[in-house]
Amino acid sequence: MITVFGSINIDLVSRTARLPRPGETVPGSEYQLIPGGKGANQALAARRAGANVRMIGAVGNDDMAATALAELDAGGVDLTGVQRRGNTTGMAVITVDDHAENTIVLSPGANAKLSADDIAPGSVGVGDTLLLQMEVPFEQTLAAARLAKAAGARVVLSIAPFLPVEREAFADIDMILVNETEAGDLARHLGLSPGSTGAETVSRLAGELKRTVIATLGPDGAVAATTEADTISVPALKVVPVDTTGAGDTFCGVLAALLDEGADLATAMRRAAVAGSLACAKPGAQPSFPLREAIELSLIDDPAFP
Template sequence: MITVFGSLNVDLVTPVERLPGAGETVMGPGYALHPGGKGANQALAARRAGAEVVLAGAVGRDAFAEIALSLLAADGVDLALVERVEAPTGAAFIAVDAAGSNQIVVAAGANAQARADGLHDLSLGQRNILLLQREVPETECIIAARLAKQAGGRVILNLAPAGSPAPELLDCLDMLIVNEHEALVLARALGWAEREPDAFAQRLDAEHGIACVVTLGGEGVVGWHGGVRRRLEAPKVEVVDTVAAGDSFVGAFAAALDAGCGFSGALQRGLAAGSLACTVPGAQPSVPRRAEIEALAGASFL
């Protein structure tokens, strides 16, 4: 089983010809409203990839809450630990340009009140994976991580948005998933000279005993686990937008580990999921299902 402690949002997505610069206004023809949030996206991605998933987090008591929960409920994610609080449901404002690149501004809303207390009621154990991100309070993430480690489970942190996690959280991690920018931010925070993703991942694995995965966009992924390097190229797809590509990677990667795949097999499935997400617009609507993932992973890594 995978337990996700993380954010739930609604995403307001606007297509634009190009992304705006500082102080600039760029017009779009309209917008779409989708469920999103890194915690919710990754929970849905893991569920669609075949895992049993529990999501813990918070939404408001507003109409946006129903949108934020809609696809999760439809796909069978356990939402018993999602609390209703007196704050607006979180929201993300996303601009996507003609090349599929995006800019995102997130308003935390109810996510700032997410609490890990409910995890005490779960039967966490050695076969469980706890999946974390950085859109809910870090103090609560530390509580969740300690509960998981005390039960003998594995803890995976997706360091998004970028930042430097508290040492108490790093001490609980089994795996860290970052993109190139997030890797650079953490390397600087740790006082490391490494600027290449490969070197950063190797050092984190060697010195901290934390397996590290660095996603490289269209170039694929590099990972270090137990002193062994894996480098995989991404499948070639036609990119519509990259929203939720990273979350699809993380969820499918965790689901593959939960299903008993090794590190390399999990990377393959994560890459396939992330690539497929780029072919469909929006966040959660773009998250692929297990059959699609397995088909692309099989075709790409024969």
């Protein structure tokens, strides 16, 4: 069982030929309201990959809440742990350009009121996985990690969006997920020199923190360094990118799903990398997340994946 403790948002998305410079107005498409939030994204990605998933989050007492929960509900994510807090559901204002790059402004809304006390006693236990991100109050995220670790669960933290995290904050974390930029930022924050490659950076982080560290590398796939000093690299699937929003969350959710069902790290990373690539090939975040069948079919069709 995977429990996701994290954010639930509405993504307000507009497409434009290029991203605006400071002070500039550019024409955009008709906007879309798409369910999002890193917590919700990762929960749905894990569920579509075949995991049983419980979402612990908060939405507002507004009309946006139903839209924010629609894909999770339709996908079969357990929403009994979702609370109603305050007037507004979290919202991300996203601009996507013709090169599939994006800018994001995040208003937390109800996410700022989420508490580790919202995790029901006994609901996370031995053999379970707790998946965490950085869009709800960090002290509550750490409290949730302590609760789950004490109960014998695996605890996975996605440091996204990036915040400077001190060494002691990783005490109850088993696995750290970052992208290549976040890996470099975390290394510098901890007084380490980032490597010339993603593999070097995660190796230094894993050695310093005594935790498994995984970095996504965009079109170059992903790389992990374990506490045993092993390095695992997997390629991305070759796709024509349409929208990169949510690709990292897809990787995190699918990775957690595979690990939760007992796969080894290399197997989980291969499927997570494929899923992240497939998510880039469609517009929007949650609507683009692939089902497990699509992931497995892509593995069969791509000679880069054994």
